[in-house]
Amino acid sequence: xxxxxxxxxxxxxxxxxxxxxxxxxxRVLSVRELxxxxxxxxxxxxxxxxxxxxxxxxxxxxxxxxxVRSEAPERPRAMRARLDSVPVSGDRMRGLFRSMxxxxxxxxxxxxxxxxxxPTERLGHLAGLVARSSAAIGASYxxxxxxxxxxxxxxxxxxxxGCATRPEDVIVTVGAIEAIGLCLRAVARAGDTVAVESPTYxxxxxxxxxxxxxxxxxxxxxxxxxxxxxxxIAFERxxxxxxxxxxNFSNPCGARMPDDAKEKLASMLGQRRVALIETDVYGxxxxxxxxxxxxxxxxxxxxxxxCSSFSKTLAPGYRVGWVVPGRFYDRVEELKFVHTVASPTxxxxxxxxxxxxxxxxxxxRKLRRALSSQVGAVQDAVARYFPRGTRVxxxxxxxxxxxxxxxxxxxxxxxxxAALERGISIAPGPMFSARGSFQRFLxxxxxxxxxxxxxxxxxxLGKLAGxxx
Amino acid sequence: xxxxxxxxxxxxxxxxxxxxxxxxxxRVLSVRELxxxxxxxxxxxxxxxxxxxxxxxxxxxxxxxxxVRSEAPERPRAMRARLDSVPVSGDRMRGLFRSMxxxxxxxxxxxxxxxxxxPTERLGHLAGLVARSSAAIGASYxxxxxxxxxxxxxxxxxxxxGCATRPEDVIVTVGAIEAIGLCLRAVARAGDTVAVESPTYxxxxxxxxxxxxxxxxxxxxxxxxxxxxxxxIAFERxxxxxxxxxxNFSNPCGARMPDDAKEKLASMLGQRRVALIETDVYGxxxxxxxxxxxxxxxxxxxxxxxCSSFSKTLAPGYRVGWVVPGRFYDRVEELKFVHTVASPTxxxxxxxxxxxxxxxxxxxRKLRRALSSQVGAVQDAVARYFPRGTRVxxxxxxxxxxxxxxxxxxxxxxxxxAALERGISIAPGPMFSARGSFQRFLxxxxxxxxxxxxxxxxxxLGKLAGxxx
Numbered sequence: 001x002x003x004x005x006x007x008x009x010x011x012x013x014x015x016x017x018x019x020x021x022x023x024x025x026x027r028v029l030s031v032r033e034l035x036x037x038x039x040x041x042x043x044x045x046x047x048x049x050x051x052x053x054x055x056x057x058x059x060x061x062x063x064x065x066x067x068v069r070s071e072a073p074e075r076p077r078a079m080r081a082r083l084d085s086v087p088v089s090g091d092r093m094r095g096l097f098r099s100m101x102x103x104x105x106x107x108x109x110x111x112x113x114x115x116x117x118x119p120t121e122r123l124g125h126l127a128g129l130v131a132r133s134s135a136a137i138g139a140s141y142x143x144x145x146x147x148x149x150x151x152x153x154x155x156x157x158x159x160x161x162g163c164a165t166r167p168e169d170v171i172v173t174v175g176a177i178e179a180i181g182l183c184l185r186a187v188a189r190a191g192d193t194v195a196v197e198s199p200t201y202x203x204x205x206x207x208x209x210x211x212x213x214x215x216x217x218x219x220x221x222x223x224x225x226x227x228x229x230x231x232x233i234a235f236e237r238x239x240x241x242x243x244x245x246x247x248n249f250s251n252p253c254g255a256r257m258p259d260d261a262k263e264k265l266a267s268m269l270g271q272r273r274v275a276l277i278e279t280d281v282y283g284x285x286x287x288x289x290x291x292x293x294x295x296x297x298x299x300x301x302x303x304x305x306x307c308s309s310f311s312k313t314l315a316p317g318y319r320v321g322w323v324v325p326g327r328f329y330d331r332v333e334e335l336k337f338v339h340t341v342a343s344p345t346x347x348x349x350x351x352x353x354x355x356x357x358x359x360x361x362x363x364x365r366k367l368r369r370a371l372s373s374q375v376g377a378v379q380d381a382v383a384r385y386f387p388r389g390t391r392v393x394x395x396x397x398x399x400x401x402x403x404x405x406x407x408x409x410x411x412x413x414x415x416x417x418a419a420l421e422r423g424i425s426i427a428p429g430p431m432f433s434a435r436g437s438f439q440r441f442l443x444x445x446x447x448x449x450x451x452x453x454x455x456x457x458x459x460x461l462g463k464l465a466g467x468x469x
Numbered sequence: 470x471x472x473x474x475x476x477x478x479x480x481x482x483x484x485x486x487x488x489x490x491x492x493x494x495x496r497v498l499s500v501r502e503l504x505x506x507x508x509x510x511x512x513x514x515x516x517x518x519x520x521x522x523x524x525x526x527x528x529x530x531x532x533x534x535x536x537v538r539s540e541a542p543e544r545p546r547a548m549r550a551r552l553d554s555v556p557v558s559g560d561r562m563r564g565l566f567r568s569m570x571x572x573x574x575x576x577x578x579x580x581x582x583x584x585x586x587x588p589t590e591r592l593g594h595l596a597g598l599v600a601r602s603s604a605a606i607g608a609s610y611x612x613x614x615x616x617x618x619x620x621x622x623x624x625x626x627x628x629x630x631g632c633a634t635r636p637e638d639v640i641v642t643v644g645a646i647e648a649i650g651l652c653l654r655a656v657a658r659a660g661d662t663v664a665v666e667s668p669t670y671x672x673x674x675x676x677x678x679x680x681x682x683x684x685x686x687x688x689x690x691x692x693x694x695x696x697x698x699x700x701x702i703a704f705e706r707x708x709x710x711x712x713x714x715x716x717n718f719s720n721p722c723g724a725r726m727p728d729d730a731k732e733k734l735a736s737m738l739g740q741r742r743v744a745l746i747e748t749d750v751y752g753x754x755x756x757x758x759x760x761x762x763x764x765x766x767x768x769x770x771x772x773x774x775x776c777s778s779f780s781k782t783l784a785p786g787y788r789v790g791w792v793v794p795g796r797f798y799d800r801v802e803e804l805k806f807v808h809t810v811a812s813p814t815x816x817x818x819x820x821x822x823x824x825x826x827x828x829x830x831x832x833x834r835k836l837r838r839a840l841s842s843q844v845g846a847v848q849d850a851v852a853r854y855f856p857r858g859t860r861v862x863x864x865x866x867x868x869x870x871x872x873x874x875x876x877x878x879x880x881x882x883x884x885x886x887a888a889l890e891r892g893i894s895i896a897p898g899p900m901f902s903a904r905g906s907f908q909r910f911l912x913x914x915x916x917x918x919x920x921x922x923x924x925x926x927x928x929x930l931g932k933l934a935g936x937x938x
Contacts, residue, residue: 347607
């Protein structure tokens, strides 16, 4: 509880700095004033200032309080725009996947949340009830496009997030990844070109490789996401068939695209009659409980295909995802039938029962607190142990950190290899680029509770990154 | 029980005729002799003879007993070999799928077994136990390649059917259809050509269309399956990347390929270093309890990719399938990860628990009896109500009938349309061909218990087929 409060205070101040309300060199409110304003103890504020110091955001000046550092720690750089179209090679992904999947003691590699943070017991109980409640469950192919009660919940939540959605707009899939694959198939054929964020989720790149698609990498910033001016130029140069993005707390760099950019993106694509394949699996995990709208909320004519799942918030092993494919509904439904016929019934019904029970929002609030504090802890440890000059993203949601090492450091691939030998998994930067950029970047997944072992692992990574072995 | 016995006697005699042990014109044993030999009542034998008469296999001659008809009813004709390579159009499939999926009162369309014949209550109970037994289930992505206990059961059963298989040879999939899709992707790219049976399961054709593959249709006979001499010629003419087949109780024509042909097929493909994608979802459903070996049993060097599922025998809605991909293991495992990451855990564990409990063999024996009797009932009704000259397959397993109408009849597409208006679904022949052959063929699925309504439906179909409306 204490850690949660401390983190909340730290984030409050960080947000003021972020927004420019507090400028470099300016004095931050005193401990006492802040404690009063936020209704917390002064001890909590003192703790929060230590965090902010560790994160390099403020510095203490003797007898006069805390000041915003004139050199705030820098975010990882976005890549230089090249905007040529490149084939995506499955080969690079291949080796990287294998090492990602290795069992490791300290799991900073895969983007998954610790089972301890998920309501698995309650879900299991509900799955049990569901499985026994009706003999007919599972006895026939689930009628497309999925279990009706689940689709109703998904539609209701989407509508609450600004996307007017009816249950009949939703198609249930085997996780978000099947949804993305179906969308890509619906709008592009082998040899076609699509725009992707750079860096982008490697699962998308692996799909592009399998489908024989070319990628144009659009530079994306770890604060605001895809650079739309670069996307506009890419449209001039290429016959793009789709744009693939994770606008809310992107993977790997954690960006949250601002609403005005989302609106612009939706209109750019609508005007050009090109699909946006939007993935929103992290959208339910804002650290400040301010659930961002998806780009789908700004979609006028159905050009946004919205993909998501419960894999990051409830149960990855249930494999319950969905897509709201807009104007491509018929084609996606058909493709779902051709590729996997239907999704399993029990898991859909168990998730629907969980949503029925009304505990999802409460669970999300708890989960967000935990993830926010875990992300903060990893940020702090990286600030302490990684080589000077290391840049770290400052995501406001999700649980992924994107880290840029200074040029003098070892390559991320070498770091990954050395780390694995010590039982630590990470995701190296080149996995997130079609052309293998981001040689000195890495993604750390902070889905697991902070621990002494985690701290030692970050220390080890820091040393290895600096070239100590 | 009485119906089961009658059917068993009828099949015994039919098998003797089939095998040539009883020749056209020859007298069948007397009612009394047969009753004694098979330890059944004479009334049962009399009933069985009525069935055999209805099926056109025997004829009664006044005061001298039953004789094998000199003109045994003919099986549907195999198509003429053309062996050119044709692109597979998704368009034709599309419209047909939609009508197939329409809710109908009398379901002769989809290849699925009546829920009442499946152990869904027991499975649901086990799924409930499994879901509650361990909080961890579903809390993480199921580790590839699937739940270990399920893979062990699959391997043990495969080994019993002549395919030496280790658990680590098995990858769990979302039904057999995902398995077939992964296999096709592993061995062929857009523009490549593969050999398929003709007629072949439309799901395979839909996948070929989606993947941009060309098909060479190899004529297949409703008794012995794919004609291997035609396949040999196709190999001379085309650079085939794979051969796709359902050697045990094929869909739609119900053929069971003899063992010597299976051995030859395995060796033809091994010599040419080309993959056989074998689907065996009906293999567990021989009417005579004689479980045929898959072609995989004759595979020496891993060129056979064996796909199957529990969708026809346990629970289609659980979506538990698998593939034993032989020498393509690594590639298929990777593709599974890229396309759906993993399969849901609970359903795999529930099926494994069912297999643990040892009731699967007993369930299969019961299911085979039911399907055999349902197939027989539909055959009889077709013989009674369909236009003279109609040919019907005589499958020895599974639950599908392949029917050829005389040339004077309406087209199967027209028949499908008219039947749907009357609440009856069927699968028209052109669905089973890349080039839309089999215009006057249809598939009737006999997965549902025989009933008065079913009989009336067959009568209606017969009238519609003859042009009455």
